[in-house]
Amino acid sequence: MLASLLLLALAAGAAAAPRRAFPAKPACDDALNPYPDGRRLTFAPDGTFKVVLFTDLHYGERDGGNVWAAWGVEQDTNSTRVMNRALDDEAPNLVVYGGDQITGENQLWENSTAYLDQVFAPALAHDTPFTSIYGNHDESYNISHVQSYWFEKTRAAAKRLSWTQMNDASSADPKGVFNYYIPVYASASARTPALLLWFFDSRSGTFNSGYFNVSDEKHMSQDWVDPQAAQWINATAGRMRDAWGALPKSLVYVHIPPAAAQVIGNGSVAEKPEEHPGIDYDEPVDVQGQNGAAFWGRSKPDKPFWDAVTGTLGGADGTGLIAVTAGHDHGNDWCGRDPAVGPFTFCFGRHTGYGGYGSWARGSRVWRARLDAAGALADLHSWIRMEDHSTANTTTLVQGGHTVLINSRDPAPAA
Numbered sequence: 001m002l003a004s005l006l007l008l009a010l011a012a013g014a015a016a017a018p019r020r021a022f023p024a025k026p027a028c029d030d031a032l033n034p035y036p037d038g039r040r041l042t043f044a045p046d047g048t049f050k051v052v053l054f055t056d057l058h059y060g061e062r063d064g065g066n067v068w069a070a071w072g073v074e075q076d077t078n079s080t081r082v083m084n085r086a087l088d089d090e091a092p093n094l095v096v097y098g099g100d101q102i103t104g105e106n107q108l109w110e111n112s113t114a115y116l117d118q119v120f121a122p123a124l125a126h127d128t129p130f131t132s133i134y135g136n137h138d139e140s141y142n143i144s145h146v147q148s149y150w151f152e153k154t155r156a157a158a159k160r161l162s163w164t165q166m167n168d169a170s171s172a173d174p175k176g177v178f179n180y181y182i183p184v185y186a187s188a189s190a191r192t193p194a195l196l197l198w199f200f201d202s203r204s205g206t207f208n209s210g211y212f213n214v215s216d217e218k219h220m221s222q223d224w225v226d227p228q229a230a231q232w233i234n235a236t237a238g239r240m241r242d243a244w245g246a247l248p249k250s251l252v253y254v255h256i257p258p259a260a261a262q263v264i265g266n267g268s269v270a271e272k273p274e275e276h277p278g279i280d281y282d283e284p285v286d287v288q289g290q291n292g293a294a295f296w297g298r299s300k301p302d303k304p305f306w307d308a309v310t311g312t313l314g315g316a317d318g319t320g321l322i323a324v325t326a327g328h329d330h331g332n333d334w335c336g337r338d339p340a341v342g343p344f345t346f347c348f349g350r351h352t353g354y355g356g357y358g359s360w361a362r363g364s365r366v367w368r369a370r371l372d373a374a375g376a377l378a379d380l381h382s383w384i385r386m387e388d389h390s391t392a393n394t395t396t397l398v399q400g401g402h403t404v405l406i407n408s409r410d411p412a413p414a415a
């Protein structure tokens with residue numbers, strides 16, 4: 001219907017960039033590549049791999065009271081501009097849509113996911129692979145994470161470039177099954193990945209999630225990663241160690257920050273702001289379990305998730321975990337650690353959308369990993385790319401093959 005017009009527009013945009021070919025299934029044992037067709041993401045021939053995170057886009061806002069008002073249209077046009085500029089400036093190998101793509105509580109049942117065509121248009125126009133995690137606003141009366149996933153996977157224009165996975169084994173709650181990993185290989189023929197990207201579903205904490213026209217408490221969703229994900233992480237990491245000999249280093253993405261982010265925000269970030277460049281307006285940090293835990297009679301509900309991410313992906317000395325990154329708190333974009341949490345870095349993305357609260361200048365967080373001559377991860381930097389094309393506040397996360405946290409106010413390092 002309306003969406004077919006958008007598809008035409010998308011097809012026209014996508015035609016501008018050459019179609020990207022993914023390496024075919026290699027001959028080597030690849031049982032842990034989660035993509036059944038064998039496709040892989042690989043580092044570029046120059047030994048780099050770059051990720052850009054677009055978070056909290058909040059497409060499709062309107063006034064409350066179920067009265068349609070077109071005030072979100074200009075915000076959406078602006079958000080599209082922010083993304084297109086970042087893709088022009090950075091030319092990433094992967095886009096991560098970090099959740100709250102849509103302001104779900106403002107949507108009508110009959111077209112609640114239709115804004116995703118606009119959300120994905122910049123990635124499609126740049127022929128850039130993308131993957132999604134979902135946020136608390138992507139789940140409401142008339143929208144769900146599951147609906148958003150199926151919309152993404154059935155759009156002719158989007159499905160070729162989408163790397164999002166649905167993983168029933170990762171969650172007892174069918175609303176929170178988007179927990180998955182993407183291995184990134186040094187080359188098309190590498191036997192083991194050089195870097196792992198993990199994505200988690202922090203669900204929503206809203207009433208009426210994913211059910212049409214109901215308003216009772218039993219349909220309320222929890223706002224933390226389902227504890228079953230911890231078992232899945234541990235089992236999966238065990239299989240990886242058996243198959244690969246060691247676990248590659250991991251970058252972790254989730255929409256709502258883990259509870260540890262509030263400890264870091266209250267602690268070292270508040271105490272030593274000069275060592276934590278970036279904006280820090282949302283204090284205390286809004287974290288997983290904050291809105292639903294009391295209702296469900298739970299305390300520290302994200303602990304299983306956090307223990308598996310830090311203990312298992314981090315490994316015995318924690319150095320396997322490069323950083324956990326979240327969105328959700330639009331007013332923050334720092335990277336930090338705190339002794340009370342351990343040797344684990346937490347980073348915020350940068351609010352990308354003109355939708356959603358806050359008028360801080362829009363941008364995105366970027367990561368660039370680089371391999372050494374042997375194809376091992378050598379260094380990894382992260383910075384903020386702003387809509388005005390500037391970059392700022394580069395953080396070094398891997399240096400000489402070692403996981404570190406070195407914050408700076410420097411612009412992005414030279415290519």
Ligand SMILES: *[C@@H]1O[C@H](CO)[C@@H](O)[C@H](O)[C@H]1NC(C)=O
Pocket residue numbers: 074075078354
């Ligand atoms: C959209 O961007 C333009 C140009 O920067 C700006 O003037 C306008 O205020 C923005 N609109 C909204 C709703 O933020």
Ligand SMILES: *[C@@H]1O[C@H](CO)[C@@H](O)[C@H](O)[C@H]1NC(C)=O
Pocket residue numbers: 066105106107108109110141142
């Ligand atoms: C959900 O969609 C229906 C059908 O379009 C609409 O009548 C209703 O107002 C929407 N619900 C909410 C809470 O927006």
Ligand SMILES: *[C@@H]1O[C@H](CO)[C@@H](O)[C@H](O)[C@H]1NC(C)=O
Pocket residue numbers: 002003068108111114115
């Ligand atoms: C959804 O439907 C409403 C009401 O017809 C319309 O105003 C809105 O533009 C539609 N949204 C999309 C993304 O097509």
Ligand SMILES: *[C@@H]1O[C@H](CO)[C@@H](O)[C@H](O)[C@H]1NC(C)=O
Pocket residue numbers: 213
């Ligand atoms: C939603 O539920 C109410 C009350 O049960 C009912 O009157 C209404 O028709 C329902 N709306 C839709 C769109 O099914």
Ligand SMILES: *[C@@H]1O[C@H](CO)[C@@H](O)[C@H](O)[C@H]1NC(C)=O
Pocket residue numbers: 262263266283284
């Ligand atoms: C962080 O500080 C706020 C007060 O600003 C407090 O309510 C909250 O409990 C603190 N959280 C932690 C984890 O220390």
Ligand SMILES: *[C@@H]1O[C@H](CO)[C@@H](O)[C@H](O)[C@H]1NC(C)=O
Pocket residue numbers: 276277278279333384386392393409
């Ligand atoms: C970079 O850090 C400085 C110092 O904290 C801050 O003023 C500035 O807003 C930050 N820039 C971005 C893009 O986050």
Ligand SMILES: *[C@@H]1O[C@H](CO)[C@@H](O)[C@H](O)[C@H]1NC(C)=O
Pocket residue numbers: 230231234304307308311312313
């Ligand atoms: C996962 O493994 C970590 C240690 O690596 C452990 O602390 C945690 O309890 C395990 N979680 C589950 C659910 O088995």
